[in-house]
Amino acid sequence: MMTKTVAELLSQEVTLQDVTVKGWVRTFRANRFIALNDGSTLNNIQCVVDFENFDEATLKRVTTGAAIHISGDLVESQGKGQKVEIQVKKLEILGDSDPETYPIQPKKHSFEFLRENAHLRTRTSTFSAIMRVKSSLSFAVHKYFTENGFYNMHTPMITASDAEGAGEMFRVTTLDAKNPPLNKNGEVDFSQDFFGKEANLTVSGQLEAETYAMSLGKVYTFGPTFRAENSNTSRHLAEFWMIEPEVAFMDLAGNMDLAEDFVKSVINYILEHNQEDLDFLDNRLFNEEKTKPQAERSPMRLIEKLKFVTDNNFKRVSYTEAIDILRQSKPNKKKKFKYLIEEWGADLQSEHERFLVEKHFKCPVILFDYPANIKAFYMRLNDDGKTVRAMDVLFPGIGEIIGGSQREERLDVLKEKMKALDIPEEELWWYLDLRKYGTAVHSGFGLGFERLVMFATGMGNIRDVIPYPRTPQNAEF
Amino acid sequence: MMTKTVAELLSQEVTLQDVTVKGWVRTFRANRFIALNDGSTLNNIQCVVDFENFDEATLKRVTTGAAIHISGDLVESQGKGQKVEIQVKKLEILGDSDPETYPIQPKKHSFEFLRENAHLRTRTSTFSAIMRVKSSLSFAVHKYFTENGFYNMHTPMITASDAEGAGEMFRVTTLDAKNPPLNKNGEVDFSQDFFGKEANLTVSGQLEAETYAMSLGKVYTFGPTFRAENSNTSRHLAEFWMIEPEVAFMDLAGNMDLAEDFVKSVINYILEHNQEDLDFLDNRLFNEEKTKPQAERSPMRLIEKLKFVTDNNFKRVSYTEAIDILRQSKPNKKKKFKYLIEEWGADLQSEHERFLVEKHFKCPVILFDYPANIKAFYMRLNDDGKTVRAMDVLFPGIGEIIGGSQREERLDVLKEKMKALDIPEEELWWYLDLRKYGTAVHSGFGLGFERLVMFATGMGNIRDVIPYPRTPQNAEF
Numbered sequence: 013m014m015t016k017t018v019a020e021l022l023s024q025e026v027t028l029q030d031v032t033v034k035g036w037v038r039t040f041r042a043n044r045f046i047a048l049n050d051g052s053t054l055n056n057i058q059c060v061v062d063f064e065n066f067d068e069a070t071l072k073r074v075t076t077g078a079a080i081h082i083s084g085d086l087v088e089s090q091g092k093g094q095k096v097e098i099q100v101k102k103l104e105i106l107g108d109s110d111p112e113t114y115p116i117q118p119k120k121h122s123f124e125f126l127r128e129n130a131h132l133r134t135r136t137s138t139f140s141a142i143m144r145v146k147s148s149l150s151f152a153v154h155k156y157f158t159e160n161g162f163y164n165m166h167t168p169m170i171t172a173s174d175a176e177g178a179g180e181m182f183r184v185t186t187l188d189a190k191n192p193p194l195n196k197n198g199e200v201d202f203s204q205d206f207f208g209k210e211a212n213l214t215v216s217g218q219l220e221a222e223t224y225a226m227s228l229g230k231v232y233t234f235g236p237t238f239r240a241e242n243s244n245t246s247r248h249l250a251e252f253w254m255i256e257p258e259v260a261f262m263d264l265a266g267n268m269d270l271a272e273d274f275v276k277s278v279i280n281y282i283l284e285h286n287q288e289d290l291d292f293l294d295n296r297l298f299n300e301e302k303t304k305p306q307a308e309r310s311p312m313r314l315i316e317k318l319k320f321v322t323d324n325n326f327k328r329v330s331y332t333e334a335i336d337i338l339r340q341s342k343p344n345k346k347k348k349f350k351y352l353i354e355e356w357g358a359d360l361q362s363e364h365e366r367f368l369v370e371k372h373f374k375c376p377v378i379l380f381d382y383p384a385n386i387k388a389f390y391m392r393l394n395d396d397g398k399t400v401r402a403m404d405v406l407f408p409g410i411g412e413i414i415g416g417s418q419r420e421e422r423l424d425v426l427k428e429k430m431k432a433l434d435i436p437e438e439e440l441w442w443y444l445d446l447r448k449y450g451t452a453v454h455s456g457f458g459l460g461f462e463r464l465v466m467f468a469t470g471m472g473n474i475r476d477v478i479p480y481p482r483t484p485q486n487a488e489f
Numbered sequence: 490m491m492t493k494t495v496a497e498l499l500s501q502e503v504t505l506q507d508v509t510v511k512g513w514v515r516t517f518r519a520n521r522f523i524a525l526n527d528g529s530t531l532n533n534i535q536c537v538v539d540f541e542n543f544d545e546a547t548l549k550r551v552t553t554g555a556a557i558h559i560s561g562d563l564v565e566s567q568g569k570g571q572k573v574e575i576q577v578k579k580l581e582i583l584g585d586s587d588p589e590t591y592p593i594q595p596k597k598h599s600f601e602f603l604r605e606n607a608h609l610r611t612r613t614s615t616f617s618a619i620m621r622v623k624s625s626l627s628f629a630v631h632k633y634f635t636e637n638g639f640y641n642m643h644t645p646m647i648t649a650s651d652a653e654g655a656g657e658m659f660r661v662t663t664l665d666a667k668n669p670p671l672n673k674n675g676e677v678d679f680s681q682d683f684f685g686k687e688a689n690l691t692v693s694g695q696l697e698a699e700t701y702a703m704s705l706g707k708v709y710t711f712g713p714t715f716r717a718e719n720s721n722t723s724r725h726l727a728e729f730w731m732i733e734p735e736v737a738f739m740d741l742a743g744n745m746d747l748a749e750d751f752v753k754s755v756i757n758y759i760l761e762h763n764q765e766d767l768d769f770l771d772n773r774l775f776n777e778e779k780t781k782p783q784a785e786r787s788p789m790r791l792i793e794k795l796k797f798v799t800d801n802n803f804k805r806v807s808y809t810e811a812i813d814i815l816r817q818s819k820p821n822k823k824k825k826f827k828y829l830i831e832e833w834g835a836d837l838q839s840e841h842e843r844f845l846v847e848k849h850f851k852c853p854v855i856l857f858d859y860p861a862n863i864k865a866f867y868m869r870l871n872d873d874g875k876t877v878r879a880m881d882v883l884f885p886g887i888g889e890i891i892g893g894s895q896r897e898e899r900l901d902v903l904k905e906k907m908k909a910l911d912i913p914e915e916e917l918w919w920y921l922d923l924r925k926y927g928t929a930v931h932s933g934f935g936l937g938f939e940r941l942v943m944f945a946t947g948m949g950n951i952r953d954v955i956p957y958p959r960t961p962q963n964a965e966f
Contacts, residue, residue, distance in 0.1 A: 017638065017706065019638075034737075034738040034929065035706075036704070037927075050706045050737070050738075051640075051704055051705035051706035051707075051737075052638060052706050052707075077926045077927045078926075078927050079927040079928060079929040106738075106927075106928070106929045106930070107898070107924075107926070107927045107928030107929050108927075109925075109926040109927045110926070113925075114926050116926075130919075131697075131700040131919035131920075131922060131923070132700075132704070132922065132926070134700075134701055134704040134705055135704040140704065140705060143640060143642070143701070143705060144640060144705070146641075147635075147640035147641040147642070150631075150641045151631055151632075151635045151641065154627075154628055154631045155628075158624075158628045161494065161496075161529060163528075163620060163621060163624035164623075164624040164627045165620070165624070165956060166713075166730055166955060166956060167956065167957070168956070168959055168964070168966070169646065169690075169713050169715075169728055170659075170715075170727070170728050170959050170964055171964060172964040172965070173966075180663070182647075182661045182662065182683065183661070183662050183663065183666065184659045184660070184661060184690065185660050185662065185666070186657070186659060186660065186717045187666070189660065189662070189664070189669055189677045189679075189687075190669065190671070190676065190677045192666055192667065194667070199667065200666045200667045202666075206659065206717055206719075206727065206961060206962075207727075207959070207961070207962060207963060207964040208961075208963070208964075209964070210666075211964050213646075213661065220608075220956060220957060220966060223608040223609075223611075223956075223966075224611055224620070224956065227513070227528055227609070227611040227612040227617065228528035228611055228617060228620060228621070229494065229512075229527045229528035229529055230529075235712065235713065236643075236646050236712065236713065238647075240663045240683055242683075250647070250683065250684075251645060251646055251647055253643055260511075260527070260528075261511040261527075261583075421584070442607075442966055443608075445608060445609065446608070447584075448586075448587070448590075449554045449555075449584070449586040449587070449591050449593075449609070450513045450514075450554045450555050450556040450583075450584045450585075450586045451556060451583070451584030452511065452556040452583045453583070478643060479642060479643060479644065479645070479697060479700075479701065480644070480697060482647050482684070484684070484685075485683075485684060485685035486684060486685065487645070487647055487648060487649040487684040487685075487686070487688050488649070489645070489650075489697060489700075489919055
């Protein structure tokens with residue numbers, strides 16, 4: 013007896029006697045054909061039972077969602093749709109699934125319903141495909157960086173500095189919620205809290221990653237980050253994973269090269285390793301879009317969009333040039349943009365980014381040299397005194413997917429910038445030390461992993477690409 | 490001009506004209522020999538300057554910690570200790586490092602001092618070696634699971650259920666710290682908190698991982714977990730990373746096979762990929778231990794200990810048998826154990842675990858079938874009604890490194906256990922659903938990643954194997 017996964021069985025070129033497989037029933041047709049899935053692949057294996065040879069009571073328990081143990085011979089399939097199937101010799105029910113109450117029926121469920129049953133939704137083809145693709149992408153990230161001489165680094169989740177100001181933060185505390193200790197000024201006495209001061213959940217590992225880049229050369233983080241923003245949109249999560257590489261001696265041009273090479277590499281990885289899942293998701297999206305008005309449909313199918321990224325050179329355009337293009341563009345002149353572009357300094361919205369990618373350049377775009385006042389304090393000031401060496405990578409369908417910059421490596425300039433923004437030097441003494449001792453040009457970027465998974469799977473709601481989404485008013489499971 | 494890393498240069502078999510390299514000065518000897526490091530390897534490259542050809546002011550700035558840019562020819566080294574060196578033709582100072590104030594001098598610093606300068610400590614050989622080994626281990630984890638058909642899964646950091654009870658938790662909140670809103674009973678009104686109820690940082694992703702195992706088959710998590718315990722020891726962190734595989738249709742024997750194969754595989758990976766770093770750390774530990782009294786020294790050197798794990802079969806012993814052995818052991822009879830083993834049911838301490846591994850069996854040990862009342866509620870009850878299908882993997886030097894179990898898959902038994910422990914069913918309705926719909930035998934384990942890194946690097950304090958440790962009263966950087 014060989015216990016095999018469904019994936020192993022389906023990839024067999026030869027027939028096999030006496031195989032055994034365990035999985036969950038997807039459907040049981042005509043009291044004869046069991047479609048069995050064990051998560052190892054999108055596809056089910058067909059298990060054929062001669063109902064005359066099996067006890068009726070047992071067959072009645074072969075219901076959608078039941079866990080069963082099958083033994084039999086792997087033979088060439090007589091039917092269409094599969095090369096091989098199992099001629100069942102033994103069938104054991106491991107765990108029943110009451111068809112009256114089991115939520116995941118063999119029919120189309122709404123994504124809303126499946127979110128409420130997130131603990132069971134990977135028992136559907138769509139969500140199992142998403143999570144297999146996501147897992148592949150995750151491995152591709154580690155593989156890419158490892159093969160390119162980067163070290164993985166674990167930056168802290170809990171931080172006592174809120175200097176980056178990338179967003180609202182969650183407080184982490186063990187103080188009594190109702191009656192916190194107060195100090196003599198009548199304020200909460202955080203010196204009695206677990207960490208001896210007020211502590212929050214991190215919004216980014218970048219500043220800490222810079223410390224390691226300035227010693228180990230090339231590093232990356234890949235871990236959770238948090239935003240306590242009350243944004244109930246299809247693109248925001250309170251808890252999400254970020255990828256943040258940081259490289260010493262690399263300037264903005266090198267950063268663009270890295271971002272382009274990296275993102276192409278990980279997308280190529282899933283195109284190679286997840287073909288069945290991507291084909292399925294491609295079809296799913298195509299069918300979903302059919303139900304939408306023409307204007308809302310995506311001009312490209314899913315796999316087409318992935319190849320649009322891997323097969324095109326990313327066009328590099330300065331912010332200033334982009335503003336000119338946008339100002340002169342038809343949708344701007346005809347007031348079709350929700351936010352009209354009037355002057356240099358405007359913050360670009362997703363509609364503008366998508367116009368540049370999808371209509372104007374027809375390839376992924378990297379915008380660079382943004383106005384200093386719409387970007388973070390640590391970005392390197394250009395000689396013009398008004399732009400910084402920032403970059404955003406723009407993708408079709410979503411706009412910005414990667415944001416990065418060359419970091420300000422000059423102590424005096426950085427201090428001035430912090431002063432202007434009221435960031436106390438004492439809070440970031442260690443960050444300033446990097447500019448005091450052996451400073452050098454360095455750069456990095458951040459990529460929200462779930463946004464990449466949305467792009468790669470064609471899913472429209474970020475809650476559907478993370479097992480248990482955390483959003484305002486929701487921390488279920 | 491070819492810009493190369495130090496690792497690339499040192500691995501050259503041929504000499505090269507016109508190479509360029511950037512890095513940080515480790516030492517500058519006799520106004521002639523610069524030892525340059527860029528983090529790509531433990532080793533420095535020797536850069537030889539003819540001081541007659543360089544401006545004195547520039548050479549004065551070649552101080553420990555300075556970032557410099559070197560161009561020259563890679564030639565066979567005349568000196569001992571290296572095959573190649575750079576004959577410097579051009580030298581540019583990128584970032585100075587004031588020798589009067591730079592904390593990391595070319596001398597031995599205490600680990601305590603380096604913890605206070607954790608942002609600079611990877612500029613030492615010891616900490617750069619640790620972090621390279623750690624990064625390799627991390628990749629080995631992803632590689633092992635990917636190659637063995639597991640899917641990576643991101644379980645949530647923020648959780649509204651504290652059912653597992655694996656330890657004290659941190660509260661995550663956006664409520665006003667001083668004046669939280671109160672409900673009509675005068676209690677804090679968590680319905681007004683960000684998630685609409687009280688939320689905490691997770692202590693484990695296991696329960697959520699089980700939901701994915703029961704659909705995708707084989708999954709693993711690798712992410713941060715948290716304990717708000719006031720443990721200021723060399724083995725505890727408030728924030729650390731855990732690896733948690735979970736596999737459907739796998740029993741405890743399979744779980745033991747997986748744990749043994751996994752841990753051998755990742756240790757073999759670093760033995761293959763991090764030889765220089767491990768040799769360095771092996772010597773470091775050996776020299777450190779020379780300063781200790783004989784009794785406190787480790788009986789094995791570092792690499793010996795790693796091979797003790799990879800080259801031995803893990804001995805599988807029931808808890809009951811282990812208790813008998815310990816009760817009869819010399820240190821128990823002679824009252825050398827701090828905690829004497831008197832009867833069945835005792836919780837084992839590190840001293841007992843180490844005795845079994847180092848003295849009695851002389852190989853890694855897996856204990857299994859522990860008393861139910863010293864283990865968690867979700868572990869599968871044996872037919873004896875008093876033991877559960879739990880296992881702990883024990884290593885030399887540290888004792889328990891992995892803890893796991895077969896999970897209770899029977900709805901009625903699980904409900905009874907939860908009732909006895911006052912765990913409300915409503916909190917874990919989704920966990921119970923797994924036992925209602927297609928339940929099956931399944932198992933998994935947890936491995937504290939930093940404990941593994943301590944074992945692999947020979948470091949004695951867990952604060953030294955994570956970039957920025959979070960411990961009571963400390964969240965610096």
